[in-house]
Amino acid sequence: MSTTPERGRQTMLGGIAAIWMRHYRVWLRIFWPSVVSGILNPILFLFAFGFGLGAVVKQVGDISYLHFVVPGMIANAALFQSSFEASIPSYTRFRIQRTYEAMLAAPLFFREVVYGEILWAASKGVLSALCLYLVAWAVDGLGSLSGALISFPLVALSCASFASLGLVCTAYARTYEYFSFFFVFWITPSLLFCGVFVDPAAYPQWLQWATWFFPVKHLIEVIRPLCAGLSVDWTMVALHMAYIMAFMFICAAMAARRMAKKLFD
Amino acid sequence: MQQTVIHADGLRRSFGAFEAVKGVSFQVSEGQFIGLLGPNGAGKTTTMRMIMGMTKPSGGTLDVFGVPSHTIGRGEKARIGLVPQEDNLDPDLSVRQNLEVYGTYFGLPHDVIQERVDTLLRFMELSEKKENDVRALSGGMKRRLIIARALIADPDLVILDEPTTGLDPQARVLIWQRLLALKSQGKTILLTTHYMDEAQRLCDRIIVIDGGRVLDEGSPKELIARHVEEHVFELQKPLPKGIEKLDIRSEDIGDTALFYTDDAARLRNFLKADMVYLHRPANLEDVFLKLTGRKLREV
Numbered sequence: 001m002s003t004t005p006e007r008g009r010q011t012m013l014g015g016i017a018a019i020w021m022r023h024y025r026v027w028l029r030i031f032w033p034s035v036v037s038g039i040l041n042p043i044l045f046l047f048a049f050g051f052g053l054g055a056v057v058k059q060v061g062d063i064s065y066l067h068f069v070v071p072g073m074i075a076n077a078a079l080f081q082s083s084f085e086a087s088i089p090s091y092t093r094f095r096i097q098r099t100y101e102a103m104l105a106a107p108l109f110f111r112e113v114v115y116g117e118i119l120w121a122a123s124k125g126v127l128s129a130l131c132l133y134l135v136a137w138a139v140d141g142l143g144s145l146s147g148a149l150i151s152f153p154l155v156a157l158s159c160a161s162f163a164s165l166g167l168v169c170t171a172y173a174r175t176y177e178y179f180s181f182f183f184v185f186w187i188t189p190s191l192l193f194c195g196v197f198v199d200p201a202a203y204p205q206w207l208q209w210a211t212w213f214f215p216v217k218h219l220i221e222v223i224r225p226l227c228a229g230l231s232v233d234w235t236m237v238a239l240h241m242a243y244i245m246a247f248m249f250i251c252a253a254m255a256a257r258r259m260a261k262k263l264f265d
Numbered sequence: 266m267q268q269t270v271i272h273a274d275g276l277r278r279s280f281g282a283f284e285a286v287k288g289v290s291f292q293v294s295e296g297q298f299i300g301l302l303g304p305n306g307a308g309k310t311t312t313m314r315m316i317m318g319m320t321k322p323s324g325g326t327l328d329v330f331g332v333p334s335h336t337i338g339r340g341e342k343a344r345i346g347l348v349p350q351e352d353n354l355d356p357d358l359s360v361r362q363n364l365e366v367y368g369t370y371f372g373l374p375h376d377v378i379q380e381r382v383d384t385l386l387r388f389m390e391l392s393e394k395k396e397n398d399v400r401a402l403s404g405g406m407k408r409r410l411i412i413a414r415a416l417i418a419d420p421d422l423v424i425l426d427e428p429t430t431g432l433d434p435q436a437r438v439l440i441w442q443r444l445l446a447l448k449s450q451g452k453t454i455l456l457t458t459h460y461m462d463e464a465q466r467l468c469d470r471i472i473v474i475d476g477g478r479v480l481d482e483g484s485p486k487e488l489i490a491r492h493v494e495e496h497v498f499e500l501q502k503p504l505p506k507g508i509e510k511l512d513i514r515s516e517d518i519g520d521t522a523l524f525y526t527d528d529a530a531r532l533r534n535f536l537k538a539d540m541v542y543l544h545r546p547a548n549l550e551d552v553f554l555k556l557t558g559r560k561l562r563e564v
Contacts, residue, residue, distance in 0.1 A: 007343040007418045010372035018369040025366065026357040098353035105317060105347040106370035106418075107339035264319055265280070 010107045019103065019116025020123070038124055039131045042077035046132060049073065049197055050141060060199055063143060063228045070141040071224040072196035074132045074155060079190050079216045082125030082159040086166030087182050090117050091173055100263060110263065114256045118163045125159035136227075144229030151223035154241060158219045161244045164251035165215075171258035190216045195224075215244040267294040270422050270453045271316060275325035278311050285311040287477035288325065293455060295421075298448045300468035301457040302549075304557055308477040309457040310350060313426050316455075317347055330422075343371055346415030350426040350457075352407050354399045354414070361386070361395040364414055371418040378417070385413040389443065405436030412443065422453045429463060441467060461550035471549070475557040485549050493551045494525040498532055499543040511535060516554075525551070 010018075027034050050073070054065040061068075093099035100113050133148060135141075142148045169182040193207060194200065194217035200208055211217050218240035225232050271293040278286040286308040293299050303309050314320040315327055321335040328334065330341045355363050361382060368378035386392045389409040394402065402410065408428060415423060425444070429437040444467060448454055458464055464471050465485045472482040481488060494514065500522050508524075513532060516523045525547065526532050536542060 006373065006377045008368075008371040008373035008377070010339050010343070010370070014372050015370070018366075018372070021369060022355070022358075022366045025362060026355075029357065029359075097356055098349075098351060099355060101319075101349065102353040102355070102367070102414075103370055104319065105342075105345075105349070106367060107342040107372070108370050109339075264321070 008107075012109070012112060015108045015112035016116045016119060019108070019113060020120050023116075023120040038081055038128050042073065042080075042128050042132050043135050045077075046070070046073045046135060046141075050139070053197065063230065066139075066141050067143045067228045068199075068224070069197060070132075070136040071151070071227040072220050074129050074136070074151075074227070075158075075216050075219045075223060076191055076196045077128040077132050078125040078155050078159050078219075079162045080125075080187060081128040082121045082162040083166035083182075083186065085121035085124045086117060086163040087169050087179055088176065090121070090167060091170040091176070091179070093117075094170055094259065100259075104263065110260055111256070114167070114252065114259070117167060118160055118252060121163035121166060122156070122159035125162060126156045129155045129159070142227050144227065147226035147229055147232070151226040154222055154226075154237075155219065157241070158215060158244050161215050161248035161251070164248045164255060167255035168251045168258075171255040171262070186214075190214050193217075195220045215247045218243050267296065269293070269328075270295055270297075270330060271455065272328045273312075273325065274327075276312070276315065276322055276327050277324035278308075278315060278320060279323050285477055286315070286322075289474065289477070289479050290325075291472050291479060291482065293422075293453060295453055296448075296451055298444075298454045298467055298469045299456070300464040300471040301455065301474060302459065302461070302464050302471050302553065303457075303474040304459060307475045307557075309474065310426055312474075313424060313455075313457060316424060317345070318342070343418055344421045346418065346420035346423045348408075348411050348415045348423070348425040348428050350430070352411065354407060354410060356399050358399065359395070360391060360397050360399060360402070360410055363399060363410060364417055367414045368417045373418060381417055381419070385416055388416075388446075389413040390439065403436075405432050405439075408432060408436065408440065409443075412440065416447075420452065422455065423447060425454070425456045427457055427459070429458070429460065437463070461548060461553055465549040473553065473556055480556045488552045489547050489549060491552075492555050493547040494527045495547055496526050496529040496532075497545050497547050497551060498524040498526070498529075498536075499545070500524060500536075501541055505535070505537060505540065508535065523551075 049069050050066045054069065057065040059065065103113050104110060133152065137145070137148070165186060166182070169179060173179060189211065193203060193211045194214050200211065200217065222237050222240045269292055273292070274290050276286055276289045277284065289308070289312060301309050301312065311320060315322050315334055316329055318334050318337045326333065329337055330344060332341055355366065358366060364382040364385060365378055368381065386395050389412060391406065391409055391413065394406060399407070399410070412425070412428065429440055432440070441463065444454060444456070456467065468485065470482060470484055471488060473480045473488070481491070483491065502520050502522065504522055511532065514525045524532060529544065533544070
């Protein structure tokens with residue numbers, strides 16, 4: 001070894017990047033299973049509902065069912081991929097493999113671990129969403145290409161919000177079984193009641209109100225008119241996005257607080 | 266003058282009503298090989314975690330490289346290599362990738378990482394396994410890889426928490442050789458163990474702790490001289506009649522009794538020629554058992 005040891009110089013951004021790259025290398029090692037679950041699965045859904053249900057429903061308001069369901073599918077893929085990655089896989093790294101402890105013994109700070117996890121989980125959602133955009137574009141499922149382009153960064157931002165909720169579950173779960181709460185009270189209602197397949201206006205009033213809790217409903221409300229090429233109320237876009245961001249900050253803070261307690265006690 | 270690497274003074278740590286560390290003071294100077302010796306539950310791991318800044322002391326002071334441990338920054342952390350007791354290798358990565366990725370956590374440049382990884386794989390005799398899955402490694406190889414990982418940033422201080430627990434003798438000997446090689450490179454080493462032979466063989470100075478307190482500290486020789494007689498006779502029962510009249514300190518450990526004495530000839534003369542017994546020099550284990558008692562831990 002050299003006489004003047006090179007110890008490296010870590011920075012906050014460098015630390016987050018190092019954690020992101022660690023996840024990326026693992027992802028490359030399990031490339032095919034990752035592609036099947038992250039990309040192929042949402043595409044299957046898109047085809048099943050876009051063409052299957054689309055053959056029956058044809059029209060929702062002024063737009064075709066395909067144009068209606070594509071933004072819902074994009075939002076849902078983003079939601080599932082990002083919040084799932086921050087749930088069971090993060091939990092495995094946190095509690096089973098003790099990966100975070102290994103990271104913290106290196107010159108990384110806890111906040112970088114949290115940001116790195118959220119950023120990585122969000123990246124998986126972004127990748128899924130991107131693939132759906134491309135497939136939808138290829139099958140003429142986007143009513144407005146410029147609208148779709150504007151909606152993409154909003155979807156990407158929302159992925160960080162979805163990931164943060166996953167990380168809350170990771171922070172609070174005692175065992176894997178606790179993730180039933182995550183699926184039953186988060187994934188399923190986000191898919192069924194937030195306007196992915198059907199106009200949420202079809203549901204009873206109280207349910208319509210209650211589901212505003214779910215950020216994915218806000219995201220669909222934002223990107224559906226954008227992708228379909230309908231008129232957009234930009235004030236409402238700003239308000240919906242503000243909710244999604246507020247949701248992210250609250251969840252990230254809750255998750256960080258709880259995880260720090262478990263790691264540093 | 267040698268620099269002080271770790272300075273603990275009246276260090277305490279409680280978890281609720283339980284006090285794991287009850288006022289521990291010690292000092293580790295540059296280039297020393299220090300053993301923290303104690304039974305399970307003595308407070309060793311808690312002390313280690315405090316040194317790493319993972320747990321905040323509830324009282325006393327603990328400075329690492331002159332900085333209070335719970336405020337150590339990247340600069341200090343980069344100078345410490347930690348070998349934790351529990352395996353936290355990255356099972357999702359290969360042997361080689363484990364080292365490479367860990368190097369990126371330190372912000373090391375790519376070419377430095379590549380060079381160090383090769384050196385460390387050779388140093389820990391893992392070169393042939395470099396493409397293997399970590400999950401497929403034996404316990405001894407995993408330990409070696411964790412040690413290699415701790416060395417990726419060429420640390421000044423290496424902290425090892427029971428690095429050889431559960432390993433076979435060959436694996437232990439290899440690790441001992443490597444630790445001595447690190448010491449000769451001038452690194453400061455803090456080792457916790459409950460293997461006396463390990464501590465006696467490796468450490469310049471030993472700190473015996475139990476129940477969250479320092480019982481004594483010194484070189485292995487000093488500790489033996491201070492606490493136990495020079496010779497130990499292990500006698501099978503039944504014991505010869507009248508031996509108690511010799512007034513030799515003894516300890517009953519079941520089918521055998523241990524007799525501690527400085528006058529070996531006097532005791533040997535008393536024993537009949539056909540008696541089966543073992544006469545050995547006193548070792549650290551005798552010190553340890555005298556200091557910490559024979560009561561079983563974690564009951």
